[in-house]
Amino acid sequence: MQRVDVLIAGGGIIGTALAWALARRRVGEIAVVDVDLAGVYASSELNAGGARATWWQPVNIATCAATLGFFRQHRAEFGFREHGYLWLYDDPALFARAGEKLDLQNSFGLGVTALRPADVAARFPIVDRGLDELVGATFSPRDGLINPNAVRAWYRREAEGLGVRFMNRHYIEGVATRLTNGSANEATQVNHRMVECVDVVEVQPGDPQDDDSVLREILTAHRIPRDRRRGETQIGCGLLVNCLGAWSALLSAKLGIADPTEPLRRQIALCDVRRSDWPANVDVEGLGMIVDTSNVYFHPEGSHFLAGFSIPEEAPGYDFRYDGEAFFEQHVWPRLAHRCSLFERCRHAGGWAGLYDVTPDRSGIAGAVDGFTNLFEAHSFTGRGVMQSYGVAVAMAELIGTGRFGTIDLAPLCRGRFADPTRWVKEDLHI
Numbered sequence: 001m002q003r004v005d006v007l008i009a010g011g012g013i014i015g016t017a018l019a020w021a022l023a024r025r026r027v028g029e030i031a032v033v034d035v036d037l038a039g040v041y042a043s044s045e046l047n048a049g050g051a052r053a054t055w056w057q058p059v060n061i062a063t064c065a066a067t068l069g070f071f072r073q074h075r076a077e078f079g080f081r082e083h084g085y086l087w088l089y090d091d092p093a094l095f096a097r098a099g100e101k102l103d104l105q106n107s108f109g110l111g112v113t114a115l116r117p118a119d120v121a122a123r124f125p126i127v128d129r130g131l132d133e134l135v136g137a138t139f140s141p142r143d144g145l146i147n148p149n150a151v152r153a154w155y156r157r158e159a160e161g162l163g164v165r166f167m168n169r170h171y172i173e174g175v176a177t178r179l180t181n182g183s184a185n186e187a188t189q190v191n192h193r194m195v196e197c198v199d200v201v202e203v204q205p206g207d208p209q210d211d212d213s214v215l216r217e218i219l220t221a222h223r224i225p226r227d228r229r230r231g232e233t234q235i236g237c238g239l240l241v242n243c244l245g246a247w248s249a250l251l252s253a254k255l256g257i258a259d260p261t262e263p264l265r266r267q268i269a270l271c272d273v274r275r276s277d278w279p280a281n282v283d284v285e286g287l288g289m290i291v292d293t294s295n296v297y298f299h300p301e302g303s304h305f306l307a308g309f310s311i312p313e314e315a316p317g318y319d320f321r322y323d324g325e326a327f328f329e330q331h332v333w334p335r336l337a338h339r340c341s342l343f344e345r346c347r348h349a350g351g352w353a354g355l356y357d358v359t360p361d362r363s364g365i366a367g368a369v370d371g372f373t374n375l376f377e378a379h380s381f382t383g384r385g386v387m388q389s390y391g392v393a394v395a396m397a398e399l400i401g402t403g404r405f406g407t408i409d410l411a412p413l414c415r416g417r418f419a420d421p422t423r424w425v426k427e428d429l430h431i
């Protein structure tokens with residue numbers, strides 16, 4: 001049996017960032033195991049590329065502010081465009097709450113300001129419709145847009161340079177544990193469990209067309225076609241970290257742990273607005289993310305606009321179908337055109353669907369898993385995993401390396417909070 005000191009399940013942006021952060025601390029031999037390191041169905045490759053620290057919960061602000069600071073250091077390589085987030089409000093109560101959060105946000109140096117509708121029209125002439133519906137907006141100039149693929153590639157390259165092994169096409173099918181005595185004192189003797197090894201199946205590659213449908217079957221039906229099982233092996237580990245994103249609950253279930261998370265499909269459409277239609281008074285290329293009152297969010301992306309919308313009645317599940325024109329026509333275009341005349345004549349140019357891993361309070365889960373001596377987790381970051389990746393990775397590496405959180409305290413994100421609703425980290429600035 002192969003053996004490593006640290007085994008990271010999942011090579012999305014979180015697992016890869018953590019591998020790098022741990023390798024920097026020289027914690028021993030580290031392996032990252034993923035069925036598809038290219039990430040065809042990984043949320044890390046299917047997101048909107050938004051990066052903001054403007055949240056309402058301190059732990060979410062802290063992790064994102066640290067990550068944005070890191071993005072700034074690699075601005076050119078990561079394609080970080082610090083063009084801000086404009087968040088529009090039509091609900092007075094919600095806008096009042098946003099106002100109450102400004103001091104907290106600005107204590108992290110974010111420079112967030114509240115705008116009146118007239119300021120919105122003057123500063124963001126792209127927003128030229130429905131201004132009378134607005135009660136105000138916030139603008140956070142230090143937020144922006146990022147190339148998530150470049151960030152993940154950086155974490156991976158640096159991790160590999162420090163000796164981390166990335167095992168592609170390896171699917172984690174099972175996990176073996178044993179009981180251990182957690183306390184020397186018999187009166188208070190507590191039985192803990194210890195992860196011994198994971199059972200891994202190596203998946204045989206095929207031609208690209210066929211390969212995509214095999215991957216989809218594995219990541220939606222959670223089974224490997226018999227003719228693709230190249231070999232089975234066990235990897236022993238000193239400790240295991242669950243970074244499987246929207247698939248984390250499946251590994252947790254194999255360990256007898258019930259996760260409160262759900263995978264939820266989220267769709268993104270690309271809109272074609274002819275350059276000749278760009279208004280002369282709008283610096284389109286200088287725009288960051290705009291979040292409309294209708295919850296559609298959009299930003300310029302190359303020669304297109306990228307627009308995302310979360311259908312409220314979406315049922316949970318591992319679903320990667322993109323609804324195409326129907327999604328664009330029904331959900332995206334009417335909202336865009338209602339707010340900006342620029343979109344009156346835009347065309348649907350494509351799109352995709354990916355998974356959010358959603359918790360009941362819309363904040364992620366991170367820390368050591370109670371009842372185990374060597375099990376950790378960092379997952380379920382809802383729509384925030386890219387912008388939290390550095391902060392979460394550094395904090396988790398500190399916890400694993402030293403036994404406690406240091407620079408950023410992720411204790412509020414422990415799974416134990418779900419037993420007591422007063423400890424939930426309810427994040428309402430969620431889209």
Ligand SMILES: Cc1cc2nc3c(=O)[nH]c(=O)nc-3n(C[C@H](O)[C@H](O)[C@H](O)COP(=O)(O)OP(=O)(O)OC[C@H]3O[C@@H](n4cnc5c(N)ncnc54)[C@H](O)[C@@H]3O)c2cc1C
Pocket residue numbers: 009010011012013014015033034035036037039041042043044045046047048049050051170171172173243244245246247266267268308353354355356378379380381382383384385386387388
């Ligand atoms: C439409 C959309 C828009 C988003 N917009 C943003 C945004 O603007 N900004 C932002 O910060 N975040 C955004 N997010 C969220 C962000 O993309 C995720 O939070 C983040 O990518 C999660 O990273 P991860 O590493 O936890 O999971 P993933 O990237 O999903 O990685 C999990 C990995 O686990 C692997 N895997 C699964 N099961 C197994 C198994 N049994 N064995 C081996 N490997 C396995 C998968 O192949 C995958 O590579 C968005 C997400 C979506 C879907």
